[in-house]
Amino acid sequence: MIIKEMFSQEKTKLFRFASFILFAVLVFSCSSDSSGDEPGAQTDDFDRAEMLVFWADQIIIPAYENYRATLVDLNTAAESLDTVDDLKTLQEKWRAAYLAWQGVSMFDIGKAESNGIKVFSNTYPTDAEQIELNIGEGSYNLELPSRKAEQGLPALDYLINSRTLSDEQILEQFDANRQSYIKALTERLLNLCDQVLEDWTTGDFRSKFIANKGSSSTSSVDKVVNDFLYDFEKYTRAGKVGIPAGVFSSLPIPTASEAYYSGERSKELLLESIKAAKGFFEGDSWIVLGGGPSLKAYLDDLGAQKDGQNLSELILANFNEAENLTAGLSSDFADQIEADNTKMLALYDVLQKNVVLIKVDAMQAMNIQVDYVDADGD
């Protein structure tokens, strides 16, 4: 994970420099040719097919492979839980898996959509009461959709971390039933990921995905862009920040923070999530140094503007501002909310600004329709 982080920071810088040059060239060439450059006179000859191949091979599949590797480690670490060191290893593997999850959360397409990996892997707040009942009874069917809040990374957070107990005390609770529940959770996470990854690699999903290169509402580009936006709006903006900060309720709900029980991971998970969104937007490759065809390039190709400014630059600036604001927060959002919730709210506003830029301006420019509405409650 750490290696990947350094690597990606390096290539991001390089890519920025490259895109700056590209931008300068574009500006220069435009100024010498003023025809057909009226605002609104956008033509779409962007190569969507090339972008799909790049997304599949250099972002989505590598991100899942990375996530899978962390789950294999996590699953192994859950095998023997005898000593405090075993527990510490498990906690560290859980952390790595949770960080890697942020890189795949947005790709809710293909098997991921039908097997429900997103809701089964990261629904929080977790249902601690029901988890205890399951452990007590020793029987549970984790495949039931109604059990989504009793499993996944948040359920593990509850079982292996604590805001009040020491590691020794946590370990004392690990009777046979509890250990087998933990193992069932790590196996289920791995199994869900395997299903998705296999569909991409050994199954036929990659070829279907690439072949579906049109611009209808069910085309791959339209779907992925919607998934990207949905994840950023509902999971990053609302789930990680808005809900715990009380944007949607009369009072803040600090216990609804991601990784609440760890007491120290919510900030880095949010940062990783913003980084993943930004990286996807910029076309940040996981495989080679540099970038590829991306939403940013697509918007630039269309000449998309907002209030006289380059739309993609505005979106990037917002991602950067969100990262900067997040960096200034406590590593634990529950603490941050108790201490000074206004900083959470300010961050929420910046994230919301990007939701609007993407959902309204960028989607309109790319002629992609938003395919989801807020649930109508039935």
Added chain:
Amino acid sequence: MRKKLQSILLVAGLCTVLSACENSNENPEPVQVEMPENYSFQRNGTSTVNFSGQTERIRMAMELNTALKANETATASSLLEMFRNQTAEGGDADPFEDAALNAASKSIKEKVASSKDYFSANASESAILKGYFESWLTAQATEVFPNWNELATAGKAGQVADGTSVRYVGTQGYEYNQLVAKGLIGALMLDQIVNNYLSTAVLDEGTNREDNSQAIVVEGEQYTNMEHKWDEAYGYLFGNSATPENPDLSAGGRDDSFLNNYLRTVESDDDFSGITQEVYDAFKLGRAAIVAGDYSLRDAQADIIKENLSKVVAIRAVHYLLEGKEKIEQDNRSGAFHALSEGVGFAFSLRFTKNPSTNAPHLPSAEVAAFAQELFKGNGLWDVSPELLGQIASRISSEFGFTEEQAKD
């Protein structure tokens, strides 16, 4: 959207020109019925509007909706009691939370598939249609409730995931609660409005016209019979509004879970925006026309309502059928069941639409029944082909004169 706006502006401009011309022409016109500001009408200083029976049935249906998900408390007999507001033996039942509903002598069932136009001489079909609702209510309790904590598979009731939601389906993949709710939109609300209370057979029944023209009111009431019939139609759409004389027309809002909700869902689609206002205006103007004794104006408004409310059911049927079709095509079959349950419920409701130019449903009932036979055979939604769903959606949209694309968003 832009094109549509332009044409509205154009029409508005044209109207201004025309009315300006009319003003310069000083010929006295026959009394013009003016568009009332609100749905509020009075005689001798007292309101003449009353639709309490309709509001009650909407509320009964809402309680029934809730009970359909009460897997731990509801039973087949309690659900049937709510539908009939009677015990199985025909005795008085108190199945509702709201005491006023228990006190009511009315029931949902008595008005299901019971319009004058379609069912007064067709008791056998009415009984069959009522029977569907009772079979869905029973199956919810006997098939779905016992499998509440099981994973559904083909031929086995239980849970399926629908994004972040959990849906509870029967052996054929249908959510019976959705079939009931969306079926009631057609069989109760739409049928009563367009095939009963706005039917000339009902409005002009007996001496209604003479009485209305002479302002002879129903004994003990402030309204004429005809006024009251019109109001009862209105009540099935706006009766559960907090301010029914001036209802909230906003897109995406809801005063109940039935026709009102879906009219306003359709309103939020740019392709159909303005439909709620159009229906509301037709109700107001038609009611004012009755007061003024202008029966051709009344019938013109009734046609506008029939046309638009029938269309709402068709649009939502196509919308959900296509949503389900796409999910199946993306290998997310069980994730399609919720949309398909809604879509099939709305498709069932097509039986109750009325095409004002033929005074019949837009699609022949035999055709709707043939679709149903395909949809409910074998393992139902576990087997249904996306082609069949596409075929049904395309048939509906072409019959109603909108495109699948328009209905989709």
